[in-house]
Amino acid sequence: MRRFLILAHRVPVSGSFTLNDLAGGAGRMDEIARAVSTAFTLSNDLRRDVELSILVGGDPATAARRIDLVGVRLRHLNPDERSTAALLKNALVRSSAVDRPIESSPGLAVGPVDPPAALREFLARPGVVWLTEAGSPLTLHPATPGDFAAVLSDPYEPTDAERAILVASGAVPVSVGPRSLRTSQVLDVVQNELDRREASPR
Numbered sequence: 001m002r003r004f005l006i007l008a009h010r011v012p013v014s015g016s017f018t019l020n021d022l023a024g025g026a027g028r029m030d031e032i033a034r035a036v037s038t039a040f041t042l043s044n045d046l047r048r049d050v051e052l053s054i055l056v057g058g059d060p061a062t063a064a065r066r067i068d069l070v071g072v073r074l075r076h077l078n079p080d081e082r083s084t085a086a087l088l089k090n091a092l093v094r095s096s097a098v099d100r101p102i103e104s105s106p107g108l109a110v111g112p113v114d115p116p117a118a119l120r121e122f123l124a125r126p127g128v129v130w131l132t133e134a135g136s137p138l139t140l141h142p143a144t145p146g147d148f149a150a151v152l153s154d155p156y157e158p159t160d161a162e163r164a165i166l167v168a169s170g171a172v173p174v175s176v177g178p179r180s181l182r183t184s185q186v187l188d189v190v191q192n193e194l195d196r197r198e199a200s201p202r
């Protein structure tokens with residue numbers, strides 16, 4: 001399984017944003033939606049060996065949410081950013097009315113979380129990678145395509161508190177290249193590297 005956790009900092013937790021302003025009032029939901037698309041979509045197919053969680057903690061007044069997408073069960077994920085953002089918005093809106101996890105559409109669950117605890121839980125897996133510009137090269141990292149887990153951030157830097165948890169967990173800082181890339185681009189590069197290793201085991 002390939003597992004990813006995206007730290008989303010400014011997406012309104014209640015889902016109260018318009019699909020016409022994804023890069024503004026939606027707190028860069030445009031990039032989160034692109035990242036979801038990149039993580040799961042192939043040409044005319046879906047990656048079933050991917051699980052992706054989004055930690056949505058963008059509104060201190062509202063309890064944070066974690067959205068979990070599971071490739072093997074995922075339905076209704078189209079390649080375009082707007083419909084993906086609509087799926088995620090729907091999850092947040094429906095979740096804001098209940099205080100327990102729900103499945104808002106097949107393969108897409110959402111529920112309230114304590115963000116530090118959720119981040120620590122993800123990092124408790126062995127060998128989790130922290131995707132960061134300051135890391136050592138992914139090409140030199142002994143990641144295996146069938147058992148990979150990584151944390152990365154949305155267009156905003158991890159907070160000091162998140163950074164402290166990442167450091168304390170011992171997550172390995174890994175870089176995909178010398179330039180600061182968009183979240184979705186990083187996922188593209190990682191998926192490609194894992195695909196290559198899967199096709200030609202070392």
Ligand SMILES: C[S@@+](CC[C@H](N)C(=O)[O-])C[C@H]1O[C@@H](n2cnc3c(N)ncnc32)[C@H](O)[C@@H]1O
Nearest residue numbers: 131132133152153154155175176177179180181
């Ligand atoms: C747009 S970047 C974050 C903001 C950026 N650091 C800046 O200069 O404003 C989004 C996220 O993608 C990941 N990222 C970006 N470039 C990367 C790289 N070269 N290698 C690994 N991860 C990278 C990091 O997790 C980063 O937090």
